[in-house]
Amino acid sequence: MTTLSITGGRVLLPSGTVTNADVLVDQDSGLILEIGDDLAGDEPLDASGSLVTPGFVNGHCHVAMTLLRGYADDKPLESWLREDIWPAEAELNPGDIRVGTELGLLEMIKSGTTAFADMYFEVPEIAAAVEQAGLRARLGHGVISVAKDDEAAREDARTGLEVAREYDGAADGRISTAFMPHSLTTVDGEYLAEFVPEARELDVPVHYHANETTDEVDPIVDEHGVRPLAYAAEKGMLEPGDFVAHGVHLDESEITALAEAGTSVIHCPASNMKLASGMTPVQRLLEAGVTVGLGTDGAASNNDLSMLDEARDAAMIGKLAADDASAVPASAVVEMMTRGSAEAIGLDSGRLEAGAPADLAVIDVDRPHLTPHHDLVSHLAYAAAAADVRHTVCDGRVLMRDREVKTLDEPSVLERASRTAASLVDRADD
Amino acid sequence: MTTLSITGGRVLLPSGTVTNADVLVDQDSGLILEIGDDLAGDEPLDASGSLVTPGFVNGHCHVAMTLLRGYADDKPLESWLREDIWPAEAELNPGDIRVGTELGLLEMIKSGTTAFADMYFEVPEIAAAVEQAGLRARLGHGVISVAKDDEAAREDARTGLEVAREYDGAADGRISTAFMPHSLTTVDGEYLAEFVPEARELDVPVHYHANETTDEVDPIVDEHGVRPLAYAAEKGMLEPGDFVAHGVHLDESEITALAEAGTSVIHCPASNMKLASGMTPVQRLLEAGVTVGLGTDGAASNNDLSMLDEARDAAMIGKLAADDASAVPASAVVEMMTRGSAEAIGLDSGRLEAGAPADLAVIDVDRPHLTPHHDLVSHLAYAAAAADVRHTVCDGRVLMRDREVKTLDEPSVLERASRTAASLVDRADD
Known part of the structure; x- marks a missing residue:
């Protein structure tokens, strides 16, 4: 079994409360093994200063x-x-x-x-x-x-x-x-x-x-x-x-x-x-x-x-x-x-607890527009933005680490999409 | 005269159109001197891949x-x-x-x-x-x-x-x-x-x-x-x-x-x-x-x-x-x-043209959520976000360069604001 540990952050639980905890993931099954204290996995992912939320x-x-x-x-x-x-x-x-x-x-x-x-x-x-x-x-x-x-x-x-x-x-x-x-x-x-x-x-x-x-x-x-x-x-x-x-x-x-x-x-x-x-x-x-x-x-x-x-x-x-x-x-x-x-849409995800799919996002909340921390759920709803997301994990796999997407080549996608969109509009306008 | 040049970007003009241009600023007066091609100032600010807008x-x-x-x-x-x-x-x-x-x-x-x-x-x-x-x-x-x-x-x-x-x-x-x-x-x-x-x-x-x-x-x-x-x-x-x-x-x-x-x-x-x-x-x-x-x-x-x-x-x-x-x-x-x-509110700013106050923002538009570039004004209204702002200039002075604020100490402000807010709420709840 290969494991991923998301450590040092605060975790949004299914109850809607936020607690200091680590998250341990079984990367083979893609499921969360445990949410608790001092959990170390084979692959660490730093969540200090951050909120761990369901993806x-x-x-x-x-x-x-x-x-x-x-x-x-x-x-x-x-x-x-x-x-x-x-x-x-x-x-x-x-x-x-x-x-x-x-x-x-x-x-x-x-x-x-x-x-x-x-x-x-x-x-x-x-x-x-x-x-x-x-x-x-x-x-x-x-x-x-x-x-x-x-x-x-x-x-x-x-x-x-x-x-x-x-x-x-x-x-x-x-x-x-x-x-x-x-x-x-x-x-x-x-x-x-x-x-x-x-x-x-x-x-x-x-x-x-x-x-x-x-x-x-x-x-x-x-x-x-x-x-x-x-x-x-x-x-x-x-x-x-x-x-x-x-x-x-x-x-x-x-x-x-x-x-x-x-x-x-x-x-x-x-x-x-x-x-x-x-x-x-x-x-x-x-x-x-x-x-x-x-x-x-x-x-x-x-x-x-x-x-x-x-x-x-x-x-x-x-x-x-x-x-x-x-x-x-x-x-x-x-x-x-x-x-x-x-x-x-008929998926079992959307919650952070043992046995649930390890689909999650790690959000940096040590930012001016997310300070102070009276209520992190309020911040998720009203103040957090896409660029605050540090890491994204799906099915136990790290898709983005420190804003770098691992599964797609960002510069290549942007270049191809720009070219394709320009060509599409040219054809549609003809 | 000390000058600032914002180069290589696209500039949102008062007409609402966007054009490839540099912006030259007189830092002593805090005013825009010229918007045009190949303008070099004493202090350069890179705007390549970016949209220069009024602040x-x-x-x-x-x-x-x-x-x-x-x-x-x-x-x-x-x-x-x-x-x-x-x-x-x-x-x-x-x-x-x-x-x-x-x-x-x-x-x-x-x-x-x-x-x-x-x-x-x-x-x-x-x-x-x-x-x-x-x-x-x-x-x-x-x-x-x-x-x-x-x-x-x-x-x-x-x-x-x-x-x-x-x-x-x-x-x-x-x-x-x-x-x-x-x-x-x-x-x-x-x-x-x-x-x-x-x-x-x-x-x-x-x-x-x-x-x-x-x-x-x-x-x-x-x-x-x-x-x-x-x-x-x-x-x-x-x-x-x-x-x-x-x-x-x-x-x-x-x-x-x-x-x-x-x-x-x-x-x-x-x-x-x-x-x-x-x-x-x-x-x-x-x-x-x-x-x-x-x-x-x-x-x-x-x-x-x-x-x-x-x-x-x-x-x-x-x-x-x-x-x-x-x-x-x-x-x-x-x-x-x-x-x-x-x-x-009675200010002369809000427009990029010679003679106007040099109050402006430089926004990175080479990002997934701002691709493709059919209409950058649409992107400003509907898709751009705070974190896309690279540089902020007011009165001819660079207040933020590459997301680093020059005039305030960000970690210190966050720490003091967090402490102050916690104390305030404690007092209010008493």
């Missing part, structure tokens, strides 16, 4: 969209997608998606994220990048039928099923999958009715965008006479383990349905604000017993992949949405970005 | 409140102030305020802020810290009359006038002052009527909190029968050069009055969200021609002093407030955190 879990993103960071801002969802994003994405080839994913994974590792759920295209490229980078991920192919003929729509859905089958358990089990119809309006009901049952046979969850904007809710109510999540339930897409992204415009019946079904919500506050989609009723969801995770969405509507930014945004907008400053407190957002997201 | 201007804060960062979160303004903040502040002595201010100035320099407006107590200590740190500031004593007898209230107002007189022009002109009644509800009308005219004789602006919450608006309407800013105008507090903090709950008559008076608004989005105060109608203010700046407010309601966070927050909440994703675009928030704030 952050990004519950909803489109990682390769890093290539479009800053390409189109300050537009509402529909026109942003149709006029800017989809035309550019139509030019993406598999190699582009590989380098865009690498750029996003580099950013994730540097901001303490150890796991994520991704909906995009060319999943084999994404899986290869994840395998190399060392993160944990739930991957899926974003299935869309609008603007496609029947044959193309079916082929797209079959791709979604195939990647869900092929990559579940890949990368020594670090990769799992889901069936990911893009949304309830971008995939016609006939395809949902046909292919969702096939996904159930693969025993993978279903993940989709739901109730993001009123422009997406109203057509469903008009066409089907029910709220979107009732429509989703009719299509078999509101089952235990399923998770929806956004959930901004939910009525009480839908909140109750989510809680009863055991379907989780990934809250994406930055994207919801930037696209003026609205304010998710997060406090209400938590009170109803819905599992809520946090996600960055794609970098084109955020514009970064830092979960620390997302946590701060979630606390901020959660209070405004509830008209109550005590709503969505620091402890809740820290829970959401760790165990909440992990549970939502 | 950020924090239009409203209470710097020494860094000592209370994370001390009390997730509470609404009134109970947060009365139950937590004011009792702790009652224990502050001048030495505490000095070290709390040093901590805040350290954080500001490290996040590219070169100027700020501060409302607090023990202004001589604050001025001494500003003189040492090298920043530019407009300082004032926060005058409060509630819970004071007449003698104490008058003494407090006189302190406000005295510091406005004594420190205007201090630190070789880097410090200017304002008369700063805390708010329209925490200073009784009789004192406003008596002392605001005295401030006018000193030729300093008036700065106060206004229309921050409905709890603050309603009593004024009830008692005086007019909206808060109409009441402020009656007291002579809505003049050209005056600036109010917050302005969350403004009606159309007040927006028009601000525009006509030439009184500016400092928007504090993070504080307004965290305290669930509401959403400032920023887009409406901009359309009405009101000068809008950005401020962090105190670190206890934010919880950091990074203007880059504030810019992102302003764009995000500005869109929600307007229900329009095109509202408060990236260019607008970058303008607000530079020239907008500078104009609002």
